Amino acid sequence: MGPSKQYLENFRRACNAMNRYGISRATVRSTLKHLLKVYDKNWKYIEEDSYRVLLDAIVEPEGPKKMEIVTHGFEFIDEPEEEDDDDDEEEEEPLIRRPRLRSEPTSSNPAYSCENGGMLSLEYNKTDSEANKKANEYVDGDLPRSPCSSAVDIASSSNGEVKFTFSICKPPPGFCIPSPDAVTKRVEDIYREKFQSLGTGSSLAQVLKHVCKCFMEHRDALDRAGNKLPSFGNFKEAEKQGGPVTDPIQIPRFGVSSESDRCLSGKLRKQQMVGIDELSGSSRLTKFSKEQPTVDLCGKHYWVADITRGLETHEISLVNEVDDEKLPTFTYIPMNVNYKTANVKFMLARISDENSCPNCFGDCLSGDVPCACAVETGGEFAYTTEGSVHENFLTKCINVTLKPTKKDYFYCDDCPLERMKKKKTNRSQSDSCKGHLVRRFIKECWHKCGCGFNCGNRVVQRGIQAKLQVFMTPEGKGWGLRTLEDLPKGTFVCEYIGEIVTNSELFARNEKNKNEVHTYPVLLDADWSSEGFLKDEEALCLDATLFGNVARFINHRCVDANMVEIPVEVESPDHHYYHHAFFTTREVKAMEELTWDYGIDFDDDSHPVKAFLCKCGSKLCKAVKRKKRKSIFHLGVYTNNIYTPCSSDFFYEMTWHRK
Numbered sequence: 001m002g003p004s005k006q007y008l009e010n011f012r013r014a015c016n017a018m019n020r021y022g023i024s025r026a027t028v029r030s031t032l033k034h035l036l037k038v039y040d041k042n043w044k045y046i047e048e049d050s051y052r053v054l055l056d057a058i059v060e061p062e063g064p065k066k067m068e069i070v071t072h073g074f075e076f077i078d079e080p081e082e083e084d085d086d087d088d089e090e091e092e093e094p095l096i097r098r099p100r101l102r103s104e105p106t107s108s109n110p111a112y113s114c115e116n117g118g119m120l121s122l123e124y125n126k127t128d129s130e131a132n133k134k135a136n137e138y139v140d141g142d143l144p145r146s147p148c149s150s151a152v153d154i155a156s157s158s159n160g161e162v163k164f165t166f167s168i169c170k171p172p173p174g175f176c177i178p179s180p181d182a183v184t185k186r187v188e189d190i191y192r193e194k195f196q197s198l199g200t201g202s203s204l205a206q207v208l209k210h211v212c213k214c215f216m217e218h219r220d221a222l223d224r225a226g227n228k229l230p231s232f233g234n235f236k237e238a239e240k241q242g243g244p245v246t247d248p249i250q251i252p253r254f255g256v257s258s259e260s261d262r263c264l265s266g267k268l269r270k271q272q273m274v275g276i277d278e279l280s281g282s283s284r285l286t287k288f289s290k291e292q293p294t295v296d297l298c299g300k301h302y303w304v305a306d307i308t309r310g311l312e313t314h315e316i317s318l319v320n321e322v323d324d325e326k327l328p329t330f331t332y333i334p335m336n337v338n339y340k341t342a343n344v345k346f347m348l349a350r351i352s353d354e355n356s357c358p359n360c361f362g363d364c365l366s367g368d369v370p371c372a373c374a375v376e377t378g379g380e381f382a383y384t385t386e387g388s389v390h391e392n393f394l395t396k397c398i399n400v401t402l403k404p405t406k407k408d409y410f411y412c413d414d415c416p417l418e419r420m421k422k423k424k425t426n427r428s429q430s431d432s433c434k435g436h437l438v439r440r441f442i443k444e445c446w447h448k449c450g451c452g453f454n455c456g457n458r459v460v461q462r463g464i465q466a467k468l469q470v471f472m473t474p475e476g477k478g479w480g481l482r483t484l485e486d487l488p489k490g491t492f493v494c495e496y497i498g499e500i501v502t503n504s505e506l507f508a509r510n511e512k513n514k515n516e517v518h519t520y521p522v523l524l525d526a527d528w529s530s531e532g533f534l535k536d537e538e539a540l541c542l543d544a545t546l547f548g549n550v551a552r553f554i555n556h557r558c559v560d561a562n563m564v565e566i567p568v569e570v571e572s573p574d575h576h577y578y579h580h581a582f583f584t585t586r587e588v589k590a591m592e593e594l595t596w597d598y599g600i601d602f603d604d605d606s607h608p609v610k611a612f613l614c615k616c617g618s619k620l621c622k623a624v625k626r627k628k629r630k631s632i633f634h635l636g637v638y639t640n641n642i643y644t645p646c647s648s649d650f651f652y653e654m655t656w657h658r659k
């Protein structure tokens, strides 16, 4: 029997995809033959990431990258043996296979699924659902298997030789296997440090486990830097609800700064983290336990070495030198997650070739003619070869934020924010809404583009590169964010990450959280005009209250903030969903607080979100100006030179609305 129609179609598509790299049909055919066998005829894995697996298999026919450590003189037989029938590379002195320590496949993670090109979807309220069944299976101890999962193989021979083989399936571009020496040295350093500080010994099995863990962590970090694929290595100790924390030893990550190294030797605090559904008030799905390496004293101060728990390329520490407030309760996520009904449709199918540059190769910035992705920015790339935003583009973005001209406005009839306010106040639209801004977008190359991950037109998707720290502000603004290094003008700092919720959902949350001191919403409103009518159930917001990244700590500064937000389109060709990215507006010196202008409308009393009294300290502070205005128009507010605040002197945080 000849090949099926479906096979021929899949084969044709694979050939087309490889054709752009000049790979022949014959090579594609023979490689596919092998891969289909490996993946049990499942094309999904082969087609993923623009045929990444196929390309890797052609470029690196030897298969997954491996590192081997061979050690003599120790025995560890505390684990049961396991049969493995695909062991065809027999050695002279046969090595006995040991059980695998497996990194869990992200696509099978119980609480998160990786779809839509690297975006995470969260499943809520699925007590009886498939997802929950999977979660229960998972927490019951059996890690779901994937046809391709990175692994550590340990084998030993009768003469005492022990061999570790670390293999990585689908290594990200540019992935470099760490040298065995580097990994063992790292393990030794950790143990030296632990033995000194804890004064206890440890079993060899533990040492070996940590070798494996260090390797996996290194892999995760590189994966993130190179791939931006969500990595939930930190959630792999998912447990039964209320169960004990499995591993009491926290492994510091590779590349820890000297400062955090110093501080990491202190006490380790376990922290319970609960599943997203529970925090959102919905039914419970999974409970995660995670230790947070916290040192109560670094010098005299409260200190957390890495609030990201290794989910970003660099550690982001948190320090409180002001009062005794501790790390707030939230879950760090490095990329947006889709809450319930938020309608984020950026399926690959919706992205036509006009929205990407499939024929490009290498770095688009170095091409003679700007590629299709530059169309959004007027035919020129927004980024310089150094990775910052071009001066003139940046100036335009700042101007749109600060000095908008009439042509930057359109008058909305269907502004979701206005509808939200009307619900609260019953005011008519014409009383308040004067329109809002149409913004300038950056379009980055991505997934469907032919260029590599190192293309200069991919900045935001590479994640945070700057060295940042969360700190307690002395002015009473709560936590803030600062840079630990000088940042040139136009540098990408971070993206605002949170749960993607609809306007209706945000409204419901605001009602519930009326009494919270700090609030964390951002409305993705950059281009309502092109969307036409947007219902509340469709308009998207980011809420970083419970789940967010470091951007949730960025405070507001009126007018002369050192960062500006620029909407960046990566996956979505329409502007319904985009990345809310922060870039520096000027050179920012190390230890300066990073701020952005929330675009607060200080005269707007009607917004339902909790108010705050602005303490930005800017000479151009709109709150100060307003206060002066008020003292003229509302005589009697100052009594004996003492200003008595009343409700209208609180300034409503409205992180999106500009007039």
Ligand SMILES: C[S@@+](CC[C@H](N)C(=O)[O-])C[C@H]1O[C@@H](n2cnc3c(N)ncnc32)[C@H](O)[C@@H]1O
Pocket (backbone or CB within 6 Å): 476, 477, 478, 479, 480, 517, 518, 519, 520, 551, 552, 553, 554, 555, 556, 557, 612, 613, 614, 615, 616, 653
């Ligand atoms: C996105 S959060 C910023 C992080 C916040 N400071 C914290 O401790 O989590 C926004 C909240 O921070 C506070 N905030 C931000 N900028 C401020 C400012 N200029 N003056 C006073 N409070 C500010 C307000 O309470 C606001 O609701």
